[in-house]
Amino acid sequence: MLLNIKNIDVAYDDYQVIWNVSLSVKEGEMVALLGPNGSGKSTVLNSISGLIKIKNGEIDFNNIPIHKFETYQRVGVGISHVLERRRVFPYLTVLQNLLLGAYHEKAKAEREKSLQDIYNFFPKLKERSSQIANTMSGGEQQMLAIGRGLMGMPKLLMVDEPFLGLAPLVIEDLKLIFKKIAERGIAILFVEQNVRLALSMANRGYILESGRLVIDGASKDLVDSKEVKRVFLGS
């Protein structure tokens, strides 16, 4: 098991938002984390990358307990997190953004090779390498954010709402890119609100409701599940 989350509780000060959630991701697997607005999906990703500390439970990555690590140490074990709304460094160039993706020691050693790799993956980023990031379109910024995440040579790529605010054609492009990333053996854990879209890509899915896990399983089983319909549509 690559990522193994055991019974975590997460709270913002005294307000608990995640209750006893367990979740796992295998090597090279694509897993969707689904749920309505405010169900705690992003919080789960944030607690894996360390932006928020868990109160109880355990997070293991490659059998190393990482929940006590500082945020900046977690990328070194092989976790890249692409934050919601892309969060590229707005006033740096595309190239500077990408190079910062390989800031930690292990990734820095392979930086030039990774960069060529990313450029092959996203030819547009190569064309625009000296452009300032915030002058690019939403789709391009998403590619940059994912490229920056891949520069860290992750074993697990976590992407928060990758399709938010993107045009349908761009979504198709991104889906293809996700598939290519998975083919390289990089596991992907992503958060999404569009259940059908997410399950069409992922091997497995987890569904959160108000901070609790209600159902999980293979994508094909979830698509027609009554429980899933209840969570998203009510009744």
Place this chain on the structure above:
Amino acid sequence: MTSQVIIQAIISGILMGLIYALIAAGLSLIFGLMEIVNFAHGDHLMISMFSTFWFWMLFGIDPIFSIPLTIILMAFLGVFTHYFIIRKILNSTMLIQICATFGLAVTIRALAQFFFTPDFRTIKNPIIQGKLEIYGIFIGYPQLFASFICLFAFILLYLFVTKTETGTALQATSQDRQAAEILGIPSNKMFALGWAIGLSCVAVAGSMLSNYYYVFPDVGVNFSLFAFVAVALGGFGSINGSLIAGVIIGIVESVGGLLIDPSYKLLYVFAVYLLVVILRPQGIFGRY
């Protein structure tokens, strides 16, 4: 009034402005990085000047040779300030942050008065003295030298921030702390570095000023006011902006003093500040 006098005022203004610019750059860097205004910036300048003075007084080291020593001292003081004060108030409300750095300012000044007394001191017979005369325009060598060193330090700072990897990481932290942190950039270390660099800027400016300026516990007050105006004029967080703004303020101060009355020189600078607030609140190069 001849054109010579005006040119003289403009040149003096530019020379002083380059010093304001470096002081403002340090202030701007710290603000851009963690959105904390260092109200003790002028008092850090005062410490740098006293440091230079004591190196000369006690060990006979001339200001031009004690610059590296003062830089090291102030860089350590910056790191210390971050770890023992700023780190604890990073996520507090703005009022607490203001009180912390303002309190630091009052403490530093009071300690300086207690230990050094409020006397005015000068460094006698520094290596660099005398003045240059070109076509009836006089430029003091200490002023000229101070401005060149400050400009040089400014260029080094600019190159560091824009061209080096650590500098880019510093910019990244200032643009999005969380996004930088998840890429493996420890923001706490970046903040400490920011303080070290910010106070190194005043270390250079302070060393050079003490070559020809009085050294006393309240000396930082006016300089920090001018630095605040320069940061606001140049744009909060913009290092390039503080260079242009520093020079503008230097010229306004000096030419205003010549054309109207030198005793109102603060007034001209604050009039410029008022204009900025009304016409372009984000400053020349500002993002905020």
